[in-house]
Amino acid sequence: MERCLTELETRPGDSAQLVGEIFRSVHTIKGTTGFLGFERLEKLAHVGEHLLGSLREGKLAVTSELISGLLRLLDGLRAILTLIEATGSEGARVGDEDSALIAELAALNEEGPAVTLAAGPAAASVSLQPAVPAAMAAGVAALSDKTLRIDVEVLNRMMNLVGELVLTRNQMLQSGVEATNFPELARRLDSVTADLRETVMQARMQPVGNLFGKFPRMVRDLAQTCGREVRIEFSGQETGLDKSLLEAIKDPLTHAVRNAVDHGIEAPPVRVMAGKPSEGCLKLRAFHQSGSVVIELADDGAGIAIERVLAKAIERGLVTQEQAADMTEREALQLIFLPGFSTAAAVTTVSGRGVGMDVVRANVEKVGGSVELESKVGVGTTLRLRVPLTLAIVPALVVRSGGQSFALPQSALVELVYVPKRDEERAVERMGAAELYRLRERLLPVVWLDRLLGLETRNGEDRHGFYMAVLEAEGCRYGLVVDDLLAPEEIVVKPLSAVLKEIGLFSGATVLGSGMLALILDIGATAARAGVKPVEEEIKEAEVVEGNTEGSEVSLLVFEARARERTALPLDVVERIESVPLTQVEYAGGRPMLQYRGELLTLRDEGGVLSELEAAQDRGEEVSVTVLICGGSGNGEMQRTGMVVRRVLDVSGGTLLDKAASSGEMELALVKEKLTMVHREFSVKAAPAWKEVA
């Protein structure tokens, strides 16, 4: 009904159907309450119905006073309903709170025709201010969160699967491990579990539209308080998202919408001066992108003025003058996410109190998501929240340190570095007490997990070197040293008790496939505990990148595609190096394809590696293909491709030779004094992507 009302205000043209809808719902309330004997509710509903009746017959025109009155009616109805829900009765009539509202609505009804004729809304009985206490209305929101509507069909399917699960268990218990049909039973258990998991997930999925639903009203109220004209548009409301995640992003998103209305969209006169329509537009989009849900909030407001951001940052002492001068636009925008940052010129009631985007980012990252911001002065700002589909099952890497297993969420994992024993001594460099690792000419703070947690450290004798997981969370990037890597696993997150949560380093625990328990490390908290600060980190990286872009040196992944030839790709475009069994490579229209994490990758096979390997397979050997997963580069414009290679040789810096010497889509480069072909189409596209990495 709320939605209908705000919609009614924005589109008075096709009001007939909407008014009908509202009328019907108010009428239903009235009918039911009369039947159930809720007198107070009935009275209120009756006035509302009367007013709507006039509206429906065209006696009244839609004005914003009318809508405000109707919205207050709605609040009143809801408040009483809440009371009924909480206490079982509609409550004693405290004072005459309803009658004031009733009078207001009645006044609206009577004055309505006159107002229409006068074609200018007189302040219709403003003296009768909203009588419904604000406190009552505020309490409404919390109620709907505890229950969940589930399709009966889904529930039935779930029940069937549980039945199946019980049957399988019975069979397993009866037959025992030695039984001949045990493998078959295990397989069935596996498939039932997978089905059940999928069904439960499906039941937990809620359309994002549920969350969007409350925004039109909020934006309308906000716009009125701030003196803005704002229209809100939605798309992708049907996109499903796990219920708990929906709850988790509710506050950040509300905050962001509030920000957009208050700071983003300018006041109507300013907009007209800038040659934009006086009404601002807020676009809220939800869509799927590579295994996660993206919620995009775009406004066509003033955008974020970089100079002001920098000035503010210097004023607050977050960066120095020199640092600010060197910053690129993108880096400067990142400053907004620092705690205590607000560019609002004036503190308003709505926002601008300095708690802002850092909270948004922290909340979204808490559920394993990320936040991106794009802004153009005078054109608008786009905020992108990227959240995983579900929280309950997380892909993670299991590592060992100090004789214990820990799980690192894959979402925070950037890369893994192995430092063999012989390099151990010089791999980690010291600067005072801080330990640093030089990763492709960037200095990376090193954190030893065993020392941090006070675990026993292994002696030098039996060490085989160590692994370093490069992690990134809440703007910090650091290398976490662990003794050993175990398998990547899809883990089920179990909450920890309050006492253990207090430690602050673990976000949960999980049972591994081996039956052992592993603690899930909170990447952000670990960084904080180790003293890794996001600010320093960003500046440090900025400097390094600056150095890199000045020269023509680039980091290259060198591999062999055609026999005896060295080929290279800029390292940034390579996301992963995968080794897949040859049988997984499929063909469509003569082109080799690979199904990779729910995506279809086109494979490029320039050296004819596939046919060679197939020959080997025909001889009965078991072969696997090395595929470089390229592209993506985060903005989704470029599709990922797979590059089939003979073998991967090295990662090293190289100097691009003169462009004139290049032929076709390849470029020549010198890598470690050897002639190497560099794929050009990637390197060209990689140039902007390279800056984005900063």
Added chain:
Amino acid sequence: MKIQERDAVNEILNEDDAVSLCSMFAGSESFGIDTRKIREVLGNRDLQRVPMAPAFIGGVVPYRGEVLTTVDFRALLGMGEHTDASCVLVLEDEDGEERFGLMVDAVGGVVTVNRNMLEANPCTLESRDKWLFDGAYKMETGLMVQLDPQKLRPSRLAEAGLFKHRLNGEQA
């Protein structure tokens, strides 16, 4: 472990006075917890230790889809670490909301005792033991100290603050 004091049942004349206790051992002492408060005895389990946790936390164990925080009873008493595998009991508080584990050296059996045999804590007891113990039953083999599971809850222990700074290595 042998089941103790079966014949004690015979002494109880009035049924209302009968209390079933599960006996358990830590070091040389024996303790008892009302069987109604015990959900399950898990037997010897390998615990996953939690780094940086308070000393009285023995670790975590998986239990029916949950991860149970387990209290190390020896650490509570200030005893050193047990050399053999420890036995884990699953306890539940009254409203069934918080479940937690208790790690002891070994679990005996169910003992039925007469409520009248319970003696209150002596006034000479240390404050930390006063908190933990809930009187003792006079058994033929010696005293069996009654424990109140409510007080053993990890959150209560953390609040009590009596056990915060105890080191694992401290010897009894």
